[in-house]
Amino acid sequence: xxxxxxxxxxxxxxxxxxxxxxxxxxxxxxxxxxxxxxxxxxxxxxxxxxxxxxxxxxxxxxxxxxxxxxxxxxxxxxxxxxxxxxxxxxxxxxxxxxxxxxxxxxxxxxxxxxxxxxxxxxxxxxxxxxxxxxxxxxxxxxxxxxxxxxxxxxxxxxxxxxxxxxxxxxxxxxxxxxxxxxxxxxxxxxxxxxxxxxxxxxxxxxxxxxxxxxxxxxxxxxxxxxxxxxxxxxxxxxxxxxxxxxxxxxxxxxxxxxx
DNA sequence: ATGGTGGCCCGGCCA
Numbered sequence: 001x002x003x004x005x006x007x008x009x010x011x012x013x014x015x016x017x018x019x020x021x022x023x024x025x026x027x028x029x030x031x032x033x034x035x036x037x038x039x040x041x042x043x044x045x046x047x048x049x050x051x052x053x054x055x056x057x058x059x060x061x062x063x064x065x066x067x068x069x070x071x072x073x074x075x076x077x078x079x080x081x082x083x084x085x086x087x088x089x090x091x092x093x094x095x096x097x098x099x100x101x102x103x104x105x106x107x108x109x110x111x112x113x114x115x116x117x118x119x120x121x122x123x124x125x126x127x128x129x130x131x132x133x134x135x136x137x138x139x140x141x142x143x144x145x146x147x148x149x150x151x152x153x154x155x156x157x158x159x160x161x162x163x164x165x166x167x168x169x170x171x172x173x174x175x176x177x178x179x180x181x182x183x184x185x186x187x188x189x190x191x192x193x194x195x196x197x198x199x200x201x202x203x204x205x206x207x208x209x210x211x212x213x214x215x216x217x218x219x220x221x222x223x224x225x226x227x228x229x230x231x232x233x234x235x236x237x238x239x240x241x242x243x244x245x246x247x248x249x250x251x252x253x254x255x256x257x258x259x
Numbered sequence: 260a261t262g263g264t265g266g267c268c269c270g271g272c273c274a
Contacts, residue, residue, distance in 0.1 A: 012267090034274085062273075202264080204263040246264085
């Protein structure tokens with residue numbers, strides 16, 4: 001079972017690239033972030049034509065997350081299930097082929113002294129509570145998306161340039177560690193220990209060609225799913241060519257039913 | 260050098 005995640009930075013602008021990538025990579029489940037669409041604008045029929053079901057959670061200009069699956073899609077939940085979930089449509093979950101899959105778009109903290117920074121930490125804490133309430137860490141669960149956190153210094157082009165900035169701060173990394181303490185594993189990192197493997201590159205200043213990026217798009221999976229993961233890839237090709245997103249697609253291959 | 264690129268939708272916000 002191939003599970004992929006991709007922050008597409010507007011699905012309206014990226015639909016052609018997404019259709020092309022699905023046809024070529026053939027994911028079983030694709031988690032999308034930053035669709036920047038209202039539910040009524042989401043192109044379900046484009047995915048139907050490729051043999052996929054889809055579910056979306058979005059309200060217009062900002063944020064927006066979706067699940068696209070060819071192995072079933074049921075039990076859809078939208079949001080954090082918290083009455084003060086006021087940071088926009090950033091989480092959608094569903095049962096896909098025996099795995100509870102979530103597409104998550106973690107808020108960007110902007111800067112350590114910005115009000116959005118504690119809001120980001122709060123959102124991550126609410127995500128952990130939501131998972132605790134809704135899921136069993138002994139079952140196959142995959143929480144995939146744009147975390148806007150580089151888990152450690154291997155995941156940024158130059159840690160020295162990022163001291164004091166968001167995405168690398170100790171509290172953000174501690175929030176990620178809290179999710180891992182609940183029972184999640186960074187599946188890509190289990191396969192590749194190398195530094196310099198990135199999933200996002202700024203549009204500005206030729207960052208992609210200069211290898212100035214970060215690995216902030218993560219597939220966090222429960223232990224049993226991590227143990228059944230056979231392959232992982234950051235598909236850099238999706239960051240190349242005409243009108244790319246600033247993120248590329250990342251996927252794992254796993255066998256949730258097998259050993 | 261306090262910029263730069265790209266998406267929203269057309270001035271300014273957001274990443």
